[in-house]
Amino acid sequence: MPVVPASPGHAPSTHQGSDGGDRTNADRGYELFRLWCELTGRSPHQVPVDEVAAFLGRPEVRALSRVPAEVLRDAAGPARRGSSLPVERWLATVRIVRPHA
Incomplete structure (x- = not known):
């Protein structure tokens, strides 16, 4: 997978993962990618x-990186346009399919 360098002078932010360990937002972004x-x-x-x-x-x-994968998968179908999946449509569909996700 291509590696994107961190922004100069900015450490990646972290949050508590569901398993109790810290995960960087970048890690979740790559998972989403x-x-x-x-x-x-x-x-x-x-x-x-x-x-x-x-x-x-x-x-x-x-915003999408904070949504569980199963919700993202549910919302992907209605958001898809042919073989493309515009992220703004994906996010809008997530908010419709699971408004509190």
């Missing part, structure tokens, strides 16, 4: 680093 690739049929290894960085930097991705 891999899920998005899976749902759109793209290989995460073939996405250019600059596209990965742009994906991870989107505010919708930060």
